[in-house]
Amino acid sequence: MQxxxxxxxxxxxxxxxxxxxxLFIATPIKYxxxxxxxxxxxxMPHGILFMSYVVLAILISSDxxxxxxxxxxxxxxxIVPFGTFYIDKKYLKKSHI
Known part of the structure; x- marks a missing residue:
């Protein structure tokens, strides 16, 4: 689990x-x-990381x-900018120690 x-x-x-x-660098440069x-x-790397995040979240949710x-x-x-940083601080960091 750890x-x-x-x-x-x-x-x-x-x-x-x-x-x-x-969101804040590549897309503005594009347009x-x-x-x-x-x-x-x-x-592509972001898409793979996003899918991995979703699958891993579901896998660890019961544990x-x-x-x-x-x-x-x-x-x-x-899907919220800076959202994963909030999740790490609120839900993950304290259970990791």
Whole structure:
């Protein structure tokens, strides 16, 4: 359980960083400078990290004894900028110590 939680925390961090880069750097460059290369570069890794985040959240939810509401909060946080950082601090960090 601890190993899967550690993997989930790393995935959450990477997913959050990739989402921020995609939203606030790559997408503006795409539309302001008509240069889609950064979206192409970041898009696939972010998609893989997003899917991994969702699958891992579902897998660890029973071990973490999350209610359905908590699981939904964790899942919705993956589509909110900076959401995965909040989830790590509120739901994951204290159970990792």
């Amino acid at each position: 190993k899967l939680l550690s993997i989930f925390r790393i995935t959450a961090l990477l997913e959050g960083v990739s989402y921020i880069l995609l 302001l400078y008509e240069d889609p290369q950064y979206v192409k570069i970041l898009g 973490m004894k999350w209610t359905t509401k908590t699981l939904w909060i964790v899942l919705v946080a993956s």
